[in-house]
Amino acid sequence: MRIALADDEKDILEHVSFVVRNAGHDVDCFSNGVDVVNALQRETYDVALLDWNMPGKTGLEVVAWAAENLDVPPAIILLTSRQDKDDIVRGLEAGATDYIVKPESDAVIRARIEAAARRNANPEGERTVWRGRYRIDRLDRAITIDGVPVQLTAKEFELAKLFFENLDRPLSRGYLFSRVWGGQAELETRTIDMHVSRLRSKLQLAPENGFVIRTVFGFGYRMDQYADDE
Secondary structure (H helix, E strand, O other), rough: OEEEEOOOOOOHHHHHHHHHHOOEEEEEEEHHHHHHHHHHHHHEEEEEEEEOOOOOOOHHHHHHHHHHOOOOOOEEEEEOOOOOHHHHHHHHHHHOOEEEOOOOHHHHHHHHHHHHHHHHOOOOOEEEEEOOEEEEEEOOOOOEEOOEEEEHHHHHHHHHHHHHOOOOEEEEEEHHHHHHHHHOOOHHHHHHHHHHHHHHOOOEHHHHHHHEEEOOOEEEEEEEEEOOOO
């Protein structure tokens, strides 16, 4: 997963980022709410952990901004020293997915992050998923169109699966790199452009087939789904 973490206390930022990385996730760190908002406009995250009282914009203000301005906000966990139930309810009603009262154990932090991500994610339990004419087999790492197998490389399959799991959601280039290539930021932009171009051709992505990968200029890509006219 790709995580955004924001806290103006350096010790907490370093500790929680260590916990997140140690759990196998990528993390971008910020010390104020304004930088988080800027990042959310140019990148895609699965979960955001936000300090309630950070400068610039508070965590609660970022939650409200995300709900109003992002088509698909990440799951947001508020990091707070507040234990008053009214404050907690206010945060959840504003749109936060969960909260963590500081300090908290590493195990609880990991569990809360993974639980928050599951609430926002598409279900992964089924081996086979149908999307119109497309059958995605997660175990065999294969896609068929009307029963006809499509020859895809491992990276092409992972990229296609990610798009099908995030229909109508803009995905930043950084997020795609992180999820498909393991966070290898040195990969050139043309690498992902080349893979998207191949997917468009191999999967016959077009409105008449129900799905299109569109370029979100200055951000990344989005797979749009077209409703069946029948």
